[in-house]
Amino acid sequence: MAYEKKIPVDLDCPLRLTMSLIESKWKSCILDELRAGKPMRPSEIHRCLPEAAPRVLDIQLKEMVEDGLVAKTIYPELPPRSEYAITDLGLSLIPIIDRMLKWGEEHFDIFEKKYGRKRSGCNS
């Protein structure tokens, strides 16, 4: 099968474990989108994270389901409909996401000055 992670998560140490669950480019943003608890359709998530290629979101959502951070519901309709919702486990990561968000806001200027302007991407 394509796109299978060799080692699903890193069990080397607790820190690496946590990191490995969220370090893929868009996972933290996905959690941030789902944090409110409202289930979202993939297309909705895509629209919120326009910088991310849809395929990557597919893959990362799938991994997050596998890891138990997100739950998927498929509605047997046509055209197809499915929804992703944050789980309790995923929710327990939100305080971490929050701190990172806050840290990023507080220190944005330093890095913008240092490495240039540009700004678009995810709407946090």
Place this chain on the structure above:
Amino acid sequence: MAYEKKIPVDLDCPLRLTMSLIESKWKSCILDELRAGKPMRPSEIHRCLPEAAPRVLDIQLKEMVEDGLVAKTIYPELPPRSEYAITDLGLSLIPIIDRMLKWGEEHFDIFEKKYGRKRSGCNS
């Protein structure tokens, strides 16, 4: 030059900014090693993180210096000696590292059961 990141950090959103500073495989572990404030020599860090290839630590330390998370002192001696110490900026990330560490400890069992045993790596 080899091993230069195309985009030093991700300025798309505050969350990605923070993530991009620490998402490389060993950066969070390096911060965790340096958190106490005691400057460490590269060889010392290597010994604490035996799973990491020395070259990677070199590279990631260099990036962290560039990003301002870590400060480097070179002593003009022979054989060469240098030390890396966490900066105030790096220190401000420690609460995040801490939460991730704690989360990892609290949820280790789930993932160990799910994805297998194995345990070595960094000594947190």
Place this chain on the structure above:
DNA sequence: TCATATACCGAATATTTTTTCGGTATATGA
């Protein structure tokens, strides 16, 4: 009829990250 939207997947490509290997130079102790 035809473009659009839906969710998802495989394959190929591109990019990034990590790792391995070899080399610089010099001091120390066996």
Place this chain on the structure above:
DNA sequence: TCATATACCGAAAAAATATTCGGTATATGA
């Protein structure tokens, strides 16, 4: 003398990740 340790770097290979493209199937509305 010789292996070892020190810090660091470049190049190349390997591995992991991200991206792009095209395809499945079907309902809706123009």
